[in-house]
Amino acid sequence: MKDTNMTENAVTTDTPKITARGVQVYYGDTHAIKDVDVEIAANTVTAFIGPSGCGKSTFLRCINRMNDTIPIARVEGDIRIDGEDIYDKRVDPVQLRAKVGMVFQKPNPFPKSIYDNVAYGPRIHGLSKNKADLDEIVENALRRAALWDEAKDRLQQPGTGLSGGQQQRLCIARAVATAPEILLMDEPCSALDPIATAQVEELIDELRQNYSVVIVTHSMQQAARVSQKTAFFHLGHLVEYGETGKIFTSPEDPRTESYISGRIG
Amino acid sequence: MPTSWILLILAALGIVAFYVSRARAIGSVDGDARRLHSLPIYYGLNGAMTALVPALLLLAVWLVVQPTLLDRSILSDLPDSAIPEGSTPGLVMGDVRRVADGVEQGFAFNQFGTRDLSSLNTEAVGEILSAGGTALGTPLTADVLSAAVDYWQARVVLSWIMAAAVIGIALIGTAWAIRKSQGEFRARNVVEKGVLILLMAAASIAILTTLGIVLSMLFETMNFFRQYSWTEFFFNLTWKPSFSGRGGASELGILPLLWGTLYISFIALIVAVPIGLFAAIYLSEYAGKRFRSIAKPLIEILAGIPTIVYGLFALVTVGPLLRDAFASPLGLGNSASSVMTAGLVMGIMLIPFVSSLSDDIINAVPQAMRDGSLGLGATQSETIRQVIVPAALPGIVGAVLLAASRAIGETMIVVLGAGAAARLDLNPFEAMTTVTVKIVSQLTGDTDFASPETLVAFALGLTLFVITLGLNVLALFIVRKYREQYE
Numbered sequence: 001m002k003d004t005n006m007t008e009n010a011v012t013t014d015t016p017k018i019t020a021r022g023v024q025v026y027y028g029d030t031h032a033i034k035d036v037d038v039e040i041a042a043n044t045v046t047a048f049i050g051p052s053g054c055g056k057s058t059f060l061r062c063i064n065r066m067n068d069t070i071p072i073a074r075v076e077g078d079i080r081i082d083g084e085d086i087y088d089k090r091v092d093p094v095q096l097r098a099k100v101g102m103v104f105q106k107p108n109p110f111p112k113s114i115y116d117n118v119a120y121g122p123r124i125h126g127l128s129k130n131k132a133d134l135d136e137i138v139e140n141a142l143r144r145a146a147l148w149d150e151a152k153d154r155l156q157q158p159g160t161g162l163s164g165g166q167q168q169r170l171c172i173a174r175a176v177a178t179a180p181e182i183l184l185m186d187e188p189c190s191a192l193d194p195i196a197t198a199q200v201e202e203l204i205d206e207l208r209q210n211y212s213v214v215i216v217t218h219s220m221q222q223a224a225r226v227s228q229k230t231a232f233f234h235l236g237h238l239v240e241y242g243e244t245g246k247i248f249t250s251p252e253d254p255r256t257e258s259y260i261s262g263r264i265g
Numbered sequence: 266m267p268t269s270w271i272l273l274i275l276a277a278l279g280i281v282a283f284y285v286s287r288a289r290a291i292g293s294v295d296g297d298a299r300r301l302h303s304l305p306i307y308y309g310l311n312g313a314m315t316a317l318v319p320a321l322l323l324l325a326v327w328l329v330v331q332p333t334l335l336d337r338s339i340l341s342d343l344p345d346s347a348i349p350e351g352s353t354p355g356l357v358m359g360d361v362r363r364v365a366d367g368v369e370q371g372f373a374f375n376q377f378g379t380r381d382l383s384s385l386n387t388e389a390v391g392e393i394l395s396a397g398g399t400a401l402g403t404p405l406t407a408d409v410l411s412a413a414v415d416y417w418q419a420r421v422v423l424s425w426i427m428a429a430a431v432i433g434i435a436l437i438g439t440a441w442a443i444r445k446s447q448g449e450f451r452a453r454n455v456v457e458k459g460v461l462i463l464l465m466a467a468a469s470i471a472i473l474t475t476l477g478i479v480l481s482m483l484f485e486t487m488n489f490f491r492q493y494s495w496t497e498f499f500f501n502l503t504w505k506p507s508f509s510g511r512g513g514a515s516e517l518g519i520l521p522l523l524w525g526t527l528y529i530s531f532i533a534l535i536v537a538v539p540i541g542l543f544a545a546i547y548l549s550e551y552a553g554k555r556f557r558s559i560a561k562p563l564i565e566i567l568a569g570i571p572t573i574v575y576g577l578f579a580l581v582t583v584g585p586l587l588r589d590a591f592a593s594p595l596g597l598g599n600s601a602s603s604v605m606t607a608g609l610v611m612g613i614m615l616i617p618f619v620s621s622l623s624d625d626i627i628n629a630v631p632q633a634m635r636d637g638s639l640g641l642g643a644t645q646s647e648t649i650r651q652v653i654v655p656a657a658l659p660g661i662v663g664a665v666l667l668a669a670s671r672a673i674g675e676t677m678i679v680v681l682g683a684g685a686a687a688r689l690d691l692n693p694f695e696a697m698t699t700v701t702v703k704i705v706s707q708l709t710g711d712t713d714f715a716s717p718e719t720l721v722a723f724a725l726g727l728t729l730f731v732i733t734l735g736l737n738v739l740a741l742f743i744v745r746k747y748r749e750q751y752e
Contacts, residue, residue, distance in 0.1 A: 064640065066636065066639065066640060069635070069636070069639055071553075071554075094642050094643070094644050095642065096642075097639065097640060097642040098641070098642030099642075101640065101641065102636075102640035102641075104633060104636060104637065104640070106633060108631070108633035108634060108636065108637040109637075110634060110637065110638070110652050111634075111652075111655065111656050112655070120638070120641060120643075120651070121641040121642065121643075124641070124642065124643050124647055124651075125642060171637070174637075174641065175640075175641065178641055178642060
């Protein structure tokens with residue numbers, strides 16, 4: 001697995017999709033993210049790993065400005081997507097979030113039908129010209145999320161009636177249906193059983209064809225399985241960032257080594 | 266023996282049963298409490314429970330049943346001639362009871378000077394009783410006096426029998442509990458069963474009371490419909506009760522009152538629901554923490570104002586204002602009391618019901634729903650409209666329904682705001698009135714509980730009850746059908 005990652009990394013492009021420079025995040029008086037620099041490439045899966053409370057989810061939420069919804073959060077520094085500063089005053093966070101989709105830790109389907117869950121984003125952003133168009137978007141999204149076969153006969157039933165794994169794939173379909181360029185995933189498998197996890201991981205690998213995927217995970221095996229690049233966060237610092245294979249086989253920083261061998265965390 | 270003495274003796278017995286049972290249980294395992302099935306206190310509680318519960322139940326039943334049976338037996342012994350023309354057996358029994366009380370008191374203070382009342386003539390006894398403070402409806406007759414003496418004697422005997430029976434049962438219970446208090450006896454299970462029955466009894470009291478209220482209204486309503494045709498009541502378009510001319514002169518049609526009730530409630534809800542709901546959305550989704558912490562209690566103060574104060578506000582301020590600003594210039598009438606006045610003021614009263622409940626319900630929608638929607642690039646307003654409000658809908662409907670029930674049942678604001686004239690009219694600036702107001706006016710003052718003019722109040726009440734019940738069922742149905750449940 002790691003070997004294939006190595007070869008795949010060789011073909012990734014050099015222009016970074018997301019560039020972060022000197023990012024600081026404060027929650028009230030707490031300094032949650034300290035001076036993080038990172039460059040995330042297009043069409044790769046980037047994993048953020050680190051012990052609980054190290055700031056990896058916080059940093060993830062900076063990329064689509066979800067931290068704006070928390071009144072006490074304050075973000076400093078420079079984050080650019082395709083060279084455009086997303087914290088610029090002219091940028092509408094709502095439009096940004098349509099471009100940068102997000103999947104959350106706990107599956108959170110809306111209390112609506114499966115169809116309406118997936119159609120939610122396209123309807124809001126006016127992505128479909130007519131009903132047939134919308135049907136197609138919904139079907140494609142569900143197919144991409146490997147949920148179509150299970151859900152096609154029950155599209156009008158509530159999304160909350162699905163199993164945990166299906167719900168999470170529904171949330172992925174919901175995010176994909178909005179046609180984002182970047183997909184942020186905050187521990188998407190933490191509430192799932194191993195089989196559902198395997199399905200979601202397979203899905204993440206497929207999504208890489210079209211999107212840049214950033215995934216926060218507590219499972220180092222998962223990071224090794226799905227990602228090409230890995231960033232290790234510790235106490236709000238980005239300790240080490242590089243090829244996944246390299247991080248897991250020959251980390252440069254002693255803290256990374258301690259974490260991946262299970263001594264801290 | 267007075268009941269209070271019986272209760273004291275029972276209390277003492279209960280305490281004895283508690284300590285003896287506990288001590289015996291501990292004794293049966295040689296003082297090693299760990300070998301008991303239950304904690305020692307459960308043996309004590311079981312003792313007290315077994316001693317007291319059957320005895321108290323018997324006492325309660327006895328106290329309820331005895332007067333009825335005793336009255337019936339004394340009355341059957343009373344010759345028909347003892348009931349004078351124009352009186353009823355009930356009134357005579359009232360005299361008998363009062364004389365019996367007087368006789369009891371007379372003997373206690375030796376006011377008669379003798380133990381044998383038959384040696385005195387009836388008039389002399391009557392004078393002694395009057396001097397002792399017994400009020401008699403009619404001059405004392407020999408029949409009533411002898412019935413009263415029988416009554417008094419029977420009462421004394423019965424009270425001793427009751428005391429003996431109750432205390433006897435308590436003693437048997439105590440002995441039984443003490444005998445059972447052995448180490449292996451499952452006292453905890455028995456006590457918990459007793460607690461369960463207590464809880465069930467508490468729950469059934471609420472249900473039984475509702476049932477009782479409905480039944481009592483139902484019987485009075487049936488009385489009413491025996492005297493007044495139901496088609497007239499439900500379909501007559503005039504409400505014109507007359508108290509002087511009895512028998513057919515009154516027109517008691519419910520429609521004008523029902524129309525007034527629904528019209529005023531409708532206006533009140535038109536005012537209260539949007540304002541309350543928007544206030545709730547602002548407070549729960551947009552307002553800052555500090556504003557919310559100040560505004561929410563302030564809005565809830567509105568709910569604490571007595572409705573009579575709202576009524577005054579309607580009468581003194583809103584009514585004249587509406588008349589001068591709208592009704593008179595538009596030529597819609599010049600009455601200060603109007604449907605609009607009552608509706609507006611009632612709407613203001615209902616705002617906190619809607620807003621406060623809706624606010625709590627909207628707050629209960631999980632943050633994950635908001636994150637999910639915002640994360641897809643929805644604006645805050647889209648999130649509220651398409652995710653939060655649908656998810657909170659069952660609760661919001663509940664809040665609106667509570668407000669509707671309050672509106673339908675409201676009386677004071679209507680009396681002062683809309684007046685008391687029953688009228689079928691579309692003009693919102695006319696005075697009208699509601700079912701509740703008419704219930705009050707039919708039941709206040711000098712009323713004769715046999716005339717249809719009074720009994721109509723129960724029919725009105727029952728109709729109102731059925732309407733509110735129907736509203737509740739309808740709302741339940743709507744909520745079931747359209748609810749969007751989140752996990």
